[in-house]
Amino acid sequence: MSSSRQAILSDVRKALGREAHSVIEPHPFKERIALSQAGIDPYQQFLARLEVTGVTLEALADISQVPEAVAAFCTRHQLHGPLAVAPALASLPWQQTGLQTDVGTAQGHHPIGVAQAFAGIAATGSLVMLANADNPAGLNFLPEYHLVVLDKSRLLGQLDQLWPLLSHPDEGTAQAVQLITGPSSTADIGGQLLYGAHGPRAVHILLID
Template sequence: MSSSRQEILANVRKALGREAYSVIKPHPYHERIALSEASVDLYQQFLARLKVTGVTLEELTDITQVPEAVATFCTQHQLHGPLAIAPALASLPWQQTGLQIDVGTTHGHHPIGVAQAFAGIAATGSLVMLANADNPAGLNFLPEYHLVVLARSHLLSQLEQLWPLLSSPSERIPQAVHLITGPSSTADIGGQLLYGAHGPRAVHILLTD
């Protein structure tokens, strides 16, 4: 190292109050990041973030109401054609809706994909989607309309709370973890915000108790 470089670094260390070759202490990030905020209403925080990201939410009292809610969504948006639903939701009473259902991933001809989220992050309004046999990843990205079933009890305050849950011995390791924050959008063309550029144009959450 040249003498001039040594002199510059010595002046920097002196200004920072450090000795030569001193070890930098790790940042006390655990003291700065709140891993749990009991006083925060997770639902209201989550709802506020969804309004920013453009995601809609519908509350259901029971998960068995999901098929009827999906059928109503199709009617309201005049959507026709087969639906792709996650195998995790296949046991719900879909036969009562009269909808054409394909269980499994989508192959591009399904206008709607219905999947189940592992968790929701209140701080960011993000949905945590685990890619596995019960929830194929294609459901999250190929259909124009992405309907997501989320349990209210699976709302988390911060992203940091997610990782210990995934490392639990009772939880199978997923093929991938996808964080979805709003529908697909871009403003690259003419500076105008367009939805559905490279994924679903709409994301609708079915929140169950």
Template structure:
């Protein structure tokens, strides 16, 4: 018996001795119904309330938030952010069609390249699949539109979040993902990111970064 088989055997030995068919049917029914867990009241409200709560939660963990009314102003905002952070006017994005069609010339000398993150990249920009107000969390799904490496490799991660994708709770974001992918399908990776990478493993002192970007800047577009 392999180590895996031994582990699974120990787990099975602790399970209730009920008919296997009934247990499988119960699990299938629960998965099919998508029951929602307890949803905090904190994120519930209109667009302005969700923006306020998301901003509060993101800034509480060291991230920054900027609010725009026109998505075409994103290139100028990105150029300003990089300049104020003393970073090169160079940013990498994926093949996301919304980001691809932005008027990047409005960023002046800003150099925008496409593809997966490389070790030399100091900043990246992605478009969020969703945002969760209750915890100030960005949800990203993998794929060529927004490669996962852009979320973790560069020093600074800039995220474009449209208000229509800013939900009160995680459950709403998962419902959107099921509607996009279809029942039983998932992208290779779903990343939930709440602020810059940090750790307090040593003497409970916050250190940035730990395993990802030192800075996270979210541009919310109404």
């Protein structure tokens, strides 16, 4: 409805007392404030935040150890059924583990989704996931267990450090940027905090040191 568009923009301009396309004052800030704690090692802060949000982490020396660690996770949690694995991680030695892997996005029947994080944010304890062909977003939401590979060198101190990285031309376009800060949770049933509302009941980070 282009007439509504014109009417709304004209009402807005009338309210602001200006003509169309007037001069815009510059944005008031160059730097943005972000939650952080001075003098704390980002990695220690990240671990402390994960304690609060209920996300677990295990450190691995090399990315090639991921399949083995995923297999051990499945054994620990008695999980059966095929793994949904992000195309970004398809080249890892999955065959050695004997696990059945489906490369692509997750479907309803996958208990586990294995995905790769773009970055981590220490101050908030968040994982940054880019939804694209290499990392389908369904992996982050459909399985009950979300396993995320994060390179330690990609751990950022604050949220504000993320935005310039996303604008970098090498990153291409992502359909979505998803910041994940804990398992899926709800307090809608009698005010009790429960995990696994619609998305994963558990998030486990495989940190590549």
